[in-house]
Amino acid sequence: EVQLVESGGGKVQPGGSLRLSCAAYGFSLSSNWMHWVRQGPGKGLVWVSRIKGDGSSTYYADFVKGRFTISRDTAKNTLYLQMNSLRVEDTAVYYCARTDYFDLWGQGTLVTVSS
Amino acid sequence: QSALTQPASVSGSPGQSITISCTGTSSDVGSYNLVSWYQQHPGKAPKLMIFEDSKRPSGVSNRFSGSKSGNTASLTISGLQAEDETDYYCCSYAGSGSWVFGGGTKVTVL
Numbered sequence: 001e002v003q004l005v006e007s008g009g010g011k012v013q014p015g016g017s018l019r020l021s022c023a024a025y026g027f028s029l030s031s032n033w034m035h036w037v038r039q040g041p042g043k044g045l046v047w048v049s050r051i052k053g054d055g056s057s058t059y060y061a062d063f064v065k066g067r068f069t070i071s072r073d074t075a076k077n078t079l080y081l082q083m084n085s086l087r088v089e090d091t092a093v094y095y096c097a098r099t100d101y102f103d104l105w106g107q108g109t110l111v112t113v114s115s
Numbered sequence: 116q117s118a119l120t121q122p123a124s125v126s127g128s129p130g131q132s133i134t135i136s137c138t139g140t141s142s143d144v145g146s147y148n149l150v151s152w153y154q155q156h157p158g159k160a161p162k163l164m165i166f167e168d169s170k171r172p173s174g175v176s177n178r179f180s181g182s183k184s185g186n187t188a189s190l191t192i193s194g195l196q197a198e199d200e201t202d203y204y205c206c207s208y209a210g211s212g213s214w215v216f217g218g219g220t221k222v223t224v225l
Contacts, residue, residue: 035214044118044219045153045161045204050212059212062116095160100214101151102206103172105160 002026002104004096009109016086016113022079022096022106030054030074033100036081038092039108048094049081064090086113116209119144119217126223132193135220137205138186143215145186149208152181152190155219156201164203165190192222200224 008020020036036048049070050059058070069082079096091113098104120138127133137150144150150168153161163172165181168188178193188207192199205217 037216045155045206045216046118047206047214047216050214057212061213097161100149100208101163101166101172102153102161103163103166105162107160 004098004104004106006094006096006106006109009094009111011112011114012086013115014086014088014113017082017084018086018111020081020083020094020096020109020111022081024077024079024098027098028053028074029072029077029079032098034070034072034079035097035100035102036068036070036079037095037097037102037105038090038111039095040089040092043092046092050100051079083111086111088113116143116213116215119205119207119215121203121205121217121220123218124221124223126225127192127195128225129195129197131195132191133195133222135190135192135203135205135222137188137190137207137217139188139207139215140186143186143207143209144183144188146210147208148183150181150183150188151206152179152188153204153206154201155204161204195224197224 067085093108152165155161168183169181209215
């Protein structure tokens with residue numbers, strides 16, 4: 001079955017770090033652009049980051065530049081989002097999504113930044 | 116980038132048609148044929164409904180259609196049904212490798 005499964009969310013203190021994972025099943029990450037999108041509690045969708053299938057290009061929203069890093073492991077067919085210097089306002093459900101059409105989404109993983 | 120502008124809510128009676136607007140700028144919506152629309156039920160992941168302004172993925176009802184004029188894209192739901200009551204988001208390529216979503220619209224079936 002073609003699907004994306006996120007993991008790695010949890011509660012962390014402000015200034016802390018967390019690494020999210022997104023395992024892909026039924027297709028190859030190396031053939032697709034992949035994205036991270038987040039949704040704060042009761043809020044709308046917000047684009048976070050994007051990576052080219054071969055990993056050669058990455059892009060970030062201004063509010064995460066210098067703090068978050070997107071990457072992927074083709075051997076594990078898994079997408080990652082390394083989040084450092086976390087802020088309270090980074091609290092959200094984080095989704096991974098496939099292609100520039102966002103045609104396939106994972107179920108999301110909740111990140112809570114709180115002291 | 117600033118979020119695309121969507122109405123907070125739109126409502127209609129069963130069987131009617133409604134249209135949700137999505138207003139951007141000449142730097143995003145107006146520059147690329149890359150507007151997409153998503154349906155999101157509470158607690159669920161978004162689902163792609165329209166891509167490249169007006170194309171419908173396989174499996175999406177033909178009651179959903181997309182269009183665009185200038186800096187404003189639109190999603191029309193015809194023959195409104197109870198199951199259509201939920202949140203909808205637009206999204207556009209914004210240049211320089213970045214993307215931007217709208218603030219979301221809650222559709223209510225009266």
